[in-house]
Amino acid sequence: MKRKYAILSLAIVAGVTASYSLRGAEKVLPVAAKSTAKPSTDKAAKDSTYDQLAFNKAYSVRPLDWPQWGGSWMRNNAPDGENIPAEWEVGQFDSKTGAWKKETSKNIKWVARLGSQSYGNSVAANGHVYVGTNNGAAYLKRYPATVDLGVLLCFDEKDGKFLWQHSSEKLPTGRVNDWPQMGICCTPMVEGNRLWFVTSRGEVVCLDTEGFYDDENDGPYKEEKYTSKDEADIVWKFDMMKQLGVSQHNMCSCSVTAAGDILFVNTSNGVDEAHINLPAPNAPSFVAMDKKTGKVLWTDNSPGANVLHGQWSSPAYAVIGGVPQVIFGGGDGWLYSFRGEATKDAKPELLWKFDCNPKKSKYVLGGRADRNHIIGTPVVFDGLVYVGVGEDPEHAEGVGHLWCIDPTKRGDESHDVSSELAVKKTDLKHPIPHRRYQAVIESEGEVAVPNPHSALVWLYDGYDQNHDGKAEFTEQMHRTCGTVAIKDGLLFVADFSGVFHCLDAKTGVPHWTYDLLSAAWGSPLIVDGKVYIGAEDGDVKVFKLSPEKIEKGSCTLPNEEETTAPLLAKNAMGNPVYSTPIVANNVLYISSQDHLFAIESSKK
Numbered sequence: 001m002k003r004k005y006a007i008l009s010l011a012i013v014a015g016v017t018a019s020y021s022l023r024g025a026e027k028v029l030p031v032a033a034k035s036t037a038k039p040s041t042d043k044a045a046k047d048s049t050y051d052q053l054a055f056n057k058a059y060s061v062r063p064l065d066w067p068q069w070g071g072s073w074m075r076n077n078a079p080d081g082e083n084i085p086a087e088w089e090v091g092q093f094d095s096k097t098g099a100w101k102k103e104t105s106k107n108i109k110w111v112a113r114l115g116s117q118s119y120g121n122s123v124a125a126n127g128h129v130y131v132g133t134n135n136g137a138a139y140l141k142r143y144p145a146t147v148d149l150g151v152l153l154c155f156d157e158k159d160g161k162f163l164w165q166h167s168s169e170k171l172p173t174g175r176v177n178d179w180p181q182m183g184i185c186c187t188p189m190v191e192g193n194r195l196w197f198v199t200s201r202g203e204v205v206c207l208d209t210e211g212f213y214d215d216e217n218d219g220p221y222k223e224e225k226y227t228s229k230d231e232a233d234i235v236w237k238f239d240m241m242k243q244l245g246v247s248q249h250n251m252c253s254c255s256v257t258a259a260g261d262i263l264f265v266n267t268s269n270g271v272d273e274a275h276i277n278l279p280a281p282n283a284p285s286f287v288a289m290d291k292k293t294g295k296v297l298w299t300d301n302s303p304g305a306n307v308l309h310g311q312w313s314s315p316a317y318a319v320i321g322g323v324p325q326v327i328f329g330g331g332d333g334w335l336y337s338f339r340g341e342a343t344k345d346a347k348p349e350l351l352w353k354f355d356c357n358p359k360k361s362k363y364v365l366g367g368r369a370d371r372n373h374i375i376g377t378p379v380v381f382d383g384l385v386y387v388g389v390g391e392d393p394e395h396a397e398g399v400g401h402l403w404c405i406d407p408t409k410r411g412d413e414s415h416d417v418s419s420e421l422a423v424k425k426t427d428l429k430h431p432i433p434h435r436r437y438q439a440v441i442e443s444e445g446e447v448a449v450p451n452p453h454s455a456l457v458w459l460y461d462g463y464d465q466n467h468d469g470k471a472e473f474t475e476q477m478h479r480t481c482g483t484v485a486i487k488d489g490l491l492f493v494a495d496f497s498g499v500f501h502c503l504d505a506k507t508g509v510p511h512w513t514y515d516l517l518s519a520a521w522g523s524p525l526i527v528d529g530k531v532y533i534g535a536e537d538g539d540v541k542v543f544k545l546s547p548e549k550i551e552k553g554s555c556t557l558p559n560e561e562e563t564t565a566p567l568l569a570k571n572a573m574g575n576p577v578y579s580t581p582i583v584a585n586n587v588l589y590i591s592s593q594d595h596l597f598a599i600e601s602s603k604k
């Protein structure tokens, strides 16, 4: 599949090749990383530093747990871990019973059956492992595998034993809101004995992590019809479709985060079946709610009628420049930061917004667009914000952009800190109001001019690494559904065309790139001096955490004569991998489409 699209995407970028190749050839940084950042004047709180141990303590989980997407609200998938294997064998499964044959595996602690399709990422907290999937495994007797459901599974961390399941029946409206077989696509968040997640029915749900094992139906929600041990104990739930008028496109998915008692949620509000009309342009895109009750504290619908397609990003949070900021990726391709607190008037306070697409880029249906929306999660690291743009995987591959933004900027009264402004040639002073499909139409006398309030640190859309004046496939940033991971000044991101990028996090200049030869839906994991990335071909590849290229032909892996990336190993998972690997308590967790593998070195 990929090669066909690769050719297509090269054709699409032909128009931008000139400016692109100039950059690498002249050895100019993507955008000068000037340190123009001025800290905000309202020094209210201490800036967040990346400290997973302190985070876990505050959130009442064990020191080496991994309790939410990206570990903490800063969303950087770079946990502490040691003795994490680079190589493993998943082993064989009995063709009749599906039973796993442990003796045929290597470095596998346990395996748990998932549904037939799994897009959710796992988390591990307080002795449990959770993952979103569909009902293919039919753990509950009342729902045989023929019943399609969104399923959240809870397993015992030590042996993978199934504990309980939360079941979301499919919406009667069908695929426009709740795509068949896709299951639960988000990652839950755990704090103490509570878990929060977004269901495929557009609900925000709080569960008791002990379920009914504590012989208690926790509430306020006590209307569960089934209260056996294998069922989920709901604490509260909030229906975003009914209570906020949200109409999610194809799937509702957000990996929630929280600061103190405030839970932050992207609603997934999007287009209808025809892909043009927005059934609910005034419904919120972003929500802050009370984590303990589900009471809405404020909502925002800034993307509104400018949503291109869907909104499946997840929020990040951090105190930056003395200000608590919650940062949401919008379905309009803009990144929005709000004061991450409850407000007296139930109105959010916008701090800044940033257009993550070049102004001339254009959104068109069917995959030909070079304007995208945000699917990955913004990551906060060392006072900067990182996010890439992408498109629904159904719309194939295309041009992508990866941004590094200074979140201490505020701009003028519009709070627009985009790198450029769209204006008319005849009126350079007044920006053209935000337009849905294309910000600047040159044939109508419009131009993009530099924004004096720009918060841009750098933009990576590609780089002429070999200085030959051409933009080879592996020198381009393509659309991504992925989230970056950062450690030791190195940023890693995979794009949907299958290029894996290692960049300097401060400058956006690539150290090396690698062609995975398969679409990457997920995001990298950095742990124990290594970097892990899964792909649709079912391989999880492992690289050395290093900026150093290797000499061509020196890779010891078969059929890897061409790489200059420091590839250490490839591991076949037996089925496509759409998820992101995580590590908790020195165990590596990877979901394929239908199994969750707990991977641990057998040499202890």
Ligand SMILES: [Ca+2]
Residues within 6 Å of the ligand: 208, 210, 211, 212, 213, 214, 215, 216, 217, 218, 233
């Ligand atoms: Ca309970």
Ligand SMILES: [Ca+2]
Residues within 6 Å of the ligand: 217, 218, 219, 220, 221, 222, 223, 224, 233, 234, 235
């Ligand atoms: Ca309950």
Ligand SMILES: [Ca+2]
Residues within 6 Å of the ligand: 463, 464, 465, 466, 467, 468, 469, 470, 471, 472, 475
């Ligand atoms: Ca080149």
